[in-house]
Amino acid sequence: MGKKKHRSGIKRDNYQYTVNVDGACAGNPGLMGIGGVIVKSGETIHSFSEAKGFGTNNEAEYLAVITALEYMIPLCPESVIIISDSQLVVNQINGIYGINYPHLAKLFNRVQTLIKQIGCPVDIVWASREDNKEADALASAAAGMPMAPISDNGSINLWIPDPDYRPDANKLTELPELNWECERGIRDIVRMGGKAKFGEYAALRTGGFDGYSKIDTELLKYYISVRFGQDAVDWLVDAVGEETEYARKVFRWAARGLPPDMALKKVSVDTEITANAVNKRRVVSYD
Incomplete structure (x- = not known):
């Protein structure tokens, strides 16, 4: 070799x-x-x-x-x-x-x-x-952080946006406003696309409580369908289900405007950060 x-x-x-x-x-x-x-x-x-x-x-x-x-x-x-x-x-x-x-x-x-x-x-x-x-x-997926739907035979259904989908302008005005910090962060990550790294996702914050923080799953799914179409909702449900808190975190970020695959990435990054913080506290407690 x-x-x-x-x-x-x-x-x-x-x-x-x-x-x-x-x-x-x-x-x-x-x-x-x-x-x-x-x-x-x-x-x-x-x-x-x-x-x-x-x-x-x-x-x-x-x-x-x-x-x-x-x-x-x-x-x-x-x-x-x-x-x-x-x-x-x-x-x-x-x-x-x-x-x-x-x-x-x-x-x-x-x-x-x-x-x-x-x-x-x-x-x-x-x-x-x-x-x-x-x-x-x-x-x-094997580490508990799904990034795409996976079929029983192991094939992966990567997110491909519908090039013909156009959000309804009137429905977009009905969506809750984002805190400026969150809106800017989402815009930056979307602009970077596949070049966005762990640090960019980690830096993305809601900027405080917003209109997506406490709403139910069905309304989050509706907001996602407004931004990206019903296919996005179906794809996310196939990837993470809809009953867990992990799934709801994904739905919140997609409802805020992160494309579905990026919403999954954001929550996986946050999960890693949380796990690392827990590990650090455990180490400190042993000293």
């Missing part, structure tokens, strides 16, 4: 098998989830979405690579490319970064052992999260 630098425009056709993988963590450390999509000659043949217990983001990313490699062994492949959006894990596996933690070194050694067992060229390369959406959705 040669060293591979970060690159875009990956030539998937050069490989018999292409595997996109991702790891997610509800807090760091927290409940880990891994996901992957395995493609042979342009056709998806398998996907996985598995919870992996308590650990860190980097452990989850390694475990996703390991699971993909373990799946490859009985297939006797001729060539494999594994695509991850973890710069750290990709660069450690390719010898570009050092490994400073024994638990990651153990996972690294497992990766190297599996590559030798596969016995064919295996390239492990980096791609952006935007280019790794399906694996990201599978991993996030």
